[in-house]
Amino acid sequence: MQSIIEIKQLTYRYEKDTVLENINMTIPYGSFLAIVGPNGSGKSTLLKLILGLLKLQKGQILLFGQEITKFKDWQEVGYVSQKANSFNTGFPATVFEVVASGLTKKLGLFTFFKKEHAIKVNEALDAVGMKGYSNRNIGELSGGQQQRIFIARALVSEPRLLILDEPTVGVDAENVNSFYQMLGELNKSRNIALLLVTHDIGTISDRVSHVACLNKHLHFHGETKEFEQLRTEGVSEFYGHDVHLLAHHHEHGGV
Amino acid sequence: MIQGLFHYEFLQNAFLTGIMIGILAPLLGVFIVVRRLSLIADALSHVTLAGIAASLLIENNFPMMAGLNPLYLGMVFSVGGSLFIEKLRGVYKHYQELAIPIILSSGIGLGVIFISLANGFNTDLFSYLFGSVSAVSRADLWVIFIISIVVIIVIISLYKELFLLSFDEEHAKASGIAAKSIHFIFIIMVALVIAASMRIVGILLVSSLMTLPVAASIRIAKGFKQTIFLSILFGEISVLGGLFTAYYLDLAPGGTIVMLAVLILVLVIFYKKIMINKHVDIGGEAK
Numbered sequence: 445m446q447s448i449i450e451i452k453q454l455t456y457r458y459e460k461d462t463v464l465e466n467i468n469m470t471i472p473y474g475s476f477l478a479i480v481g482p483n484g485s486g487k488s489t490l491l492k493l494i495l496g497l498l499k500l501q502k503g504q505i506l507l508f509g510q511e512i513t514k515f516k517d518w519q520e521v522g523y524v525s526q527k528a529n530s531f532n533t534g535f536p537a538t539v540f541e542v543v544a545s546g547l548t549k550k551l552g553l554f555t556f557f558k559k560e561h562a563i564k565v566n567e568a569l570d571a572v573g574m575k576g577y578s579n580r581n582i583g584e585l586s587g588g589q590q591q592r593i594f595i596a597r598a599l600v601s602e603p604r605l606l607i608l609d610e611p612t613v614g615v616d617a618e619n620v621n622s623f624y625q626m627l628g629e630l631n632k633s634r635n636i637a638l639l640l641v642t643h644d645i646g647t648i649s650d651r652v653s654h655v656a657c658l659n660k661h662l663h664f665h666g667e668t669k670e671f672e673q674l675r676t677e678g679v680s681e682f683y684g685h686d687v688h689l690l691a692h693h694h695e696h697g698g699v
Numbered sequence: 700m701i702q703g704l705f706h707y708e709f710l711q712n713a714f715l716t717g718i719m720i721g722i723l724a725p726l727l728g729v730f731i732v733v734r735r736l737s738l739i740a741d742a743l744s745h746v747t748l749a750g751i752a753a754s755l756l757i758e759n760n761f762p763m764m765a766g767l768n769p770l771y772l773g774m775v776f777s778v779g780g781s782l783f784i785e786k787l788r789g790v791y792k793h794y795q796e797l798a799i800p801i802i803l804s805s806g807i808g809l810g811v812i813f814i815s816l817a818n819g820f821n822t823d824l825f826s827y828l829f830g831s832v833s834a835v836s837r838a839d840l841w842v843i844f845i846i847s848i849v850v851i852i853v854i855i856s857l858y859k860e861l862f863l864l865s866f867d868e869e870h871a872k873a874s875g876i877a878a879k880s881i882h883f884i885f886i887i888m889v890a891l892v893i894a895a896s897m898r899i900v901g902i903l904l905v906s907s908l909m910t911l912p913v914a915a916s917i918r919i920a921k922g923f924k925q926t927i928f929l930s931i932l933f934g935e936i937s938v939l940g941g942l943f944t945a946y947y948l949d950l951a952p953g954g955t956i957v958m959l960a961v962l963i964l965v966l967v968i969f970y971k972k973i974m975i976n977k978h979v980d981i982g983g984e985a986k
Contacts, residue, residue, distance in 0.1 A: 495873050518875035531867055535733055538922035545863045549874040554856050581921060597870075 447472050447506075448605050448637045449494060454503035456489055463489045467503070467662050471654075473604070476631045476638045480645050481658035487641045488526075490658065491609055494639075495523055508604070519550040522598030522606040522636075524591070526613055533583040539593050540578040543568055546597035568596040571634070573626060587614035588623060599630070605637045606630070612644065620644070624651050703946075710946070712835040713899060717938040719847045720896040720908065725916075725934035726854060727889050728909030729927050732917065733865050738799045739784065739886075740906035743777050743893045745806035748902045750776025750894075751827050752813035759817050769827070770842055770894060777890035780806060785886060830901030830953030832946050843895045850888050857881055862923060899938070901953035908934060911960035915967040933963050 447470045454467040463486040471477055481487050492498040494505060496512055505512040508520060543565045544557060551557075569575050572592040577585070582593060591611055598606055608627075612620050628651045631638050642648060649655070655671040657664040664671065703710050731737060753776070754769035780802050787798035814824065826834040854861070860881050863871045872878050889909075896905045916929030941956030948955075 496875075497873060516875075518873075523870065523873045525869060525873070532733070532735075534917075535866055536917050536920050536923055536926040537862075537866060541862070541923050542866065545859065545866060546874075548859045548863045548871075549876060551859065553860070557859070579921065 448475075448508060449639070450504075450506040450509075451494075452504040452506075454490075454493070454500075454505065456486070456493060456498070456501055458489075462660065464493075464658075465660050467658075469656065469662060469665055471637065471639065474631070474635050474637055475654050476628070476652045477640065477654040477656060478645070478648050478652040479639070479641045479656045479658055480643070485659040487658055488609060491607060491639075491641060495521065495607065519601040520604050522546075522595075522601065522603035524594050524598050524606070524608045524611050526609040526611075535582060537582050538578065539569070539574065539580050539582055539585070540565055542582050542593055543578075543596045543600055546600040550601040564600050564602075565596075568600040569593075571599055571630060572596045586616070588616055588619040591615055591623070592626070595627075595630075599634075599636075603636065605639065608638065608640045610641055610643065612642070620647060624648055627651065708837065709833045709835065712837060712840045713832045713942060713952075714939070716835050716840055716843050716895075716899055717942050718935070719843055720892070720899060721935040721938035722931050723847055723850055723892045724896050724905070724908040725912040725930035726927060727850070727885075727892055728913045728934075729916075729923075729930050730861055730865050730885065731889065732910055732913040737906070737910050738796070738803075739781075739889065740893060740909045742784065742799045742803040742806065743780050743890050744897065744902045744905040745803050745810065746780030747773045747777040747806075747890075747894050747897060747905075748827070749806050749810035749813060750774070751897075751902070752810045752817065752824070755821075755824060756813045756817040768836075768838060768842070769823075770839060770898070773897065774891060774894040776806075777894045778887055781886040781890040785883060826901075827897060828901050828903055829951040830897070830899045830904065830956070832899075832942060832952050835898050839898055843898070846891050846895045850892060853884060853888055857884065861885060899942070899952055900956055901951065904953040904957045907957045907960060908937070911957065911964055912937065915960075915964040918967050918971050933960065937963060 449471040451467050451469040454464055456464040479487050507515050547561055569578060572595050574592050574596060612623060615623055624647060627638060630636055649668055649672060652668055655668055656662060731739060750773035751769045754767060754772035757764050784798045784802050787801055788795045791797045860876055863876060864878055864881060893905050896908060900908050912930040912933035915933050916926050920926040920929050937956050937960040941959045942952050945952035945955045
């Protein structure tokens, strides 16, 4: 088993609109991949397909070498959604309870939390730099802190892959950098593969190992160094072969 | 009344039932409130009314069915109503709350028709609407006891899943939890508890016992478990205090229980206000 995710000839349509066309992609173990692309480029659709939230139409996705349609080990995949910031902030739960809920699937039905699980929860909080917050109510924390808690919730089941959908939405500008630094450390020290959808290519390019540029088609997928070299010629070229098409995207503020 | 408790079976029945629903209603209420489904309890209680009325109608017309406990048909209607709500929530994906008024008005409509067919109100129906200290029979007590055991076992076993589902439905689905089945089981538990509670609190006020104690505890609790604990505590104080008051002053227990719950809620809101002001005075940060 070489790669954590293998995508073969993936095509997806919403009614008549083709959102993704013939995507081929291999994501190796331990990599830190950023998927960038304009609005409506199919980034979120791709994530939802990888997470099994959308049904496969055409093509193939292998998770840990298994067909996604038969995949059962969802505790291996952590997910932090873009919407994490729009949860009910008045929800009466402590940070500890929220992080512990990440163990729900791993523990399975009719099993209860034990001492050893509390240790796991504290470790996860430590990993995201939020030790000492476990008895606070989740609604009392700032957007950036909440997002760290949601990452801890994903980490607690010890996944080998962590998927993040624009995780810095709702995080203050000055905290974005330290947020990415933390992700980089998780990637290295825990050897977790990270798959991140984002708009801010600038901030992350020195943190990630690989970059993929998506706009219906996969326009670029490779190491960050290579991406940086090409980038000096203008990032817009990654989104399409056709220059006119690109100008069009810029007009609408898409990129 | 303490002496009465030893002498009169009806008082024992009322108190034991009260203790049980004082646990059950707020326990389920916490999950209902945080999922913003507070009105579901109202809709289901009105459907239960239709079931009770149907049972009384059958009793009137078929003397051989006279022994039938109206609680059973009430429960059947309530569970049926909960299934319809779930179906309707699927039909109106973007207006999910619409399912509640639809079921609520269908319940009242059907109930009123049954009541008029059964020649209007009688004292029996009156006790179902507003609750009664003397109406709980030993048979009712046993039914409610079994419901309590089932509901508590189910909630404890599915606690993790229910918490995750209430906190973050999308995440629950993404992590592969059987969200639909668990929600379904939960709604059936709600229907059962509503049917069990109405003997004492009355159909019109059942939902308040699921929401008022939770509304109070959510203001001051730290964390989810504490919210559940305080809700049950407030629920018990309201039910037992309400039953005492109702017995001594000869009032309908439903009303006194609910007004006690309201009183607790008001006190908690004031307490919280004072605490915040104190915080500001010391120069701390207001939350």
